[in-house]
Amino acid sequence: EPEVTQTPSHQVTQMGQEVILRCVPISNHLYFYWYRQILGQKVEFLVSFYNNEISEKSEIFDDQFSVERPDGSNFTLKIRSTKLEDSAMYFCASSPGQGMSGYTFGSGTRLTVV
């Protein structure tokens, strides 16, 4: 069964450093998403992306965050200057169309900011 692949599975970074989280969505999917889950809290929406543009973003997704589809297969989330509160599990997801077939999530990247 097709999967959404995320790398790395765990990343430790120093406060103030830039990090890039990588995702390979399912190949025929057109819509891409990032979510995060702070330990012990709900999964939260960050951003959706379609046709090389951000479709929607949450209030969490401020100027520190950016997304990019640098080529035909990868989808990245960049955090420019990490803060301690950015420590969370970050999930990438994709869907073939406007959610009618549901959303497939990756296994996540655990980001630890020290």
Place this chain on the structure above:
Amino acid sequence: KQEVTQIPAALSVPEGENLVLNCSFTDSAIYNLQWFRQDPGKGLTSLLLIQSSQREQTSGRLNASLDKSSGRSTLYIAASQPGDSATYLCAVATTDSWGKLQFGAGTQVVVTP
């Protein structure tokens, strides 16, 4: 703003019992509702997707119902097994924001042998 609540927060049952997990949402203008399973420290595995026009979906031992008018969905797991132990999450997309899932906090299930 859509709020999604899951009750109970935790549930422990002996193997073989049926599980009933509840999800409620405040905005009935939903696009779809999806149930996920999350194992500790792991990703989200999709279990069932219910479109707004559907009343229920079934897959094996799993059955999910949807009642938009009352703002509720219920996930039934028949004849529970220890391997069903996990956290079950309910997520709702609304019609004005179909790409944005609002998640509940989950129900943590333990099935004892």
